[in-house]
Amino acid sequence: MYAQAFFVAIFGLAAIGFGVWVFRTSSMVRSALALLFSQTAVGCMFLAMQTEFLGVLQIMMMATEMSIMAIFMVMFMMDPGGLGGMDMTHQKRFSIGAGVIAGGVAIAVALLADWGPVTPQAPDAAMQTRELGMELLGRSMLIFETAGITILTAMIAATAVAIPVQTLANGGDKEDSE
């Protein structure tokens, strides 16, 4: 139990530390890597909380997602290496205030609420995976299918938005209309 508390706290601190680093560094690539480490630490927290399947899923998904994000950073940023030391923030005071209030309220709820009795033992990993599969293909099948359709729709929509608009003019000559 103490080991679990220790590892949850350590990975939680790592997730917070890397989360802060995301917005502290002027290099966008480092920001993407910091977010990758933060999300990986969150995945490790899941593992420490004996949620093995979701932990591994989180780490694998975020590794892919953040690698793509780093590539986009290099593509789109004027100064991806951060060598120019550009300030890319605005409304700093308001943002800090909003962040502190949002986090503070959530912490107050976490500390002050009566969460009731805590279950000491989690189901083992094999049982969890089996029961989650039964849940996905049973009671929650509609939600699961909806999530799949939503991802497919988002992929098609994102591709459609990203493709340059072309108009056929002058007997079939393609012309960009940016």
Added chain:
Amino acid sequence: MTAVLIVALVTGAILFGIGVYGALSQTNLVMIMMGVELILAGALVNLVAFWRFLHPESYSGQMFVLVVMTVMAVEMAVGFGVAIARFRAKGSVEMEEAGDLKG
């Protein structure tokens, strides 16, 4: 055992706060998306902690985590689609230069 739950919930709350700061303070679209990712990561930590320590017998909690992960993936896909379209049209994804998107 309650201490572990509190540690996880506080971690989730702090990640949420950092994400709110990032989403509001950054001028670059991809950095704003990073803030949103941190907000959702905070929500994920809370959901897993609630499932593990309060209702491990009900797998709807894990299902909820999968739904939030789906939202993260969808947000990334649509966000990058919009970023590509914006970059192609204006040569930048800086939100300071996106005043023309106002109605």
